[in-house]
Amino acid sequence: MADERGAPTDSREIRGWEGFESGRLPEPRPVNVHAPWLFILLGVPLLAGLSYGLMQSIWMAISSGNPGEPLGDEGWSVYVAFAWVVALTLLVMMLGSIAVILSFWQRLTTERASLWFLLKRSGTTLTEAGGIEYQQPTSSVAFGRTPARLVILNKYGGIEASYSTREVRWLQVLSNLREWVRARPELPTDDVTRDFFDELEKH
Structure with missing residues (x-):
């Protein structure tokens, strides 16, 4: 399946991610994201x-x-x-x-997404989140190719957390956010995101 921009959201893309050779997502567990070691x-x-x-x-x-x-x-x-x-x-x-x-630190569970940055702490919960958006990878002359992302939005449309396919524990992020969508099917903000999570349900 592809969106209007022609970017794939099918199993070939998902299976291409590192660590997904088994074709199955890991069990949901807390994910800690920080600057690369x-x-x-x-x-x-x-x-x-x-x-x-x-x-x-x-x-x-x-x-x-x-x-x-x-x-x-x-x-x-x-x-x-x-x-x-x-x-x-x-x-x-x-x-x-x-x-x-x-200071940069993110934590994601099946119920909460938290962000620490400098002296600021922010985040949202499963019940408070306004939506989840799957952002397709993009390419530009100035910045090259940027990875796909899953973004958690608050009720005002602001970004509370963002996770890219380059995260070391990207598959764990997928597993946790799949639980968010299972609990609240209305969270995907558009057809591309809904198609993406529908595809994840097959794994």
Whole structure:
């Protein structure tokens, strides 16, 4: 079966997902989604080390009273001012990236979807959810190919949780959200999503 855009939602697509060789979805269990371990184990230490080096240079300039000290220069100049702008921008970006990587966390069960991001916690429950939408993969010149997603919406149409086919436990996500749709058949927001979950019922 295909939607008006020609993107398949049949068993060939579903069976093509990694780990689905048996043709059956796993039993529903809680799913925890976080940043890839590669980012956590390699990216965070690398960013932390670079941030520490920049902070040392900034402290050197402050303690010496000479803004050009880390560059072997004296006082302010266009070159020193530009270096400070670049250093402070990079420092903010790297510290922000560390915060994002370490704070992002999603949890999905058969009754609740929760999201932790920075200092914010949000989510919805099976009874409160406004809908579930299956978003087809897309391609663009600027961003390349983006994966398909299942999105949980609140009653106002806002996104409360989003899971892509690249998730390590994507099949577990499918299993849990299938239970949501079984409990509330009205949750799929369009024909494509309804067709998608109808196909999942065969597995």
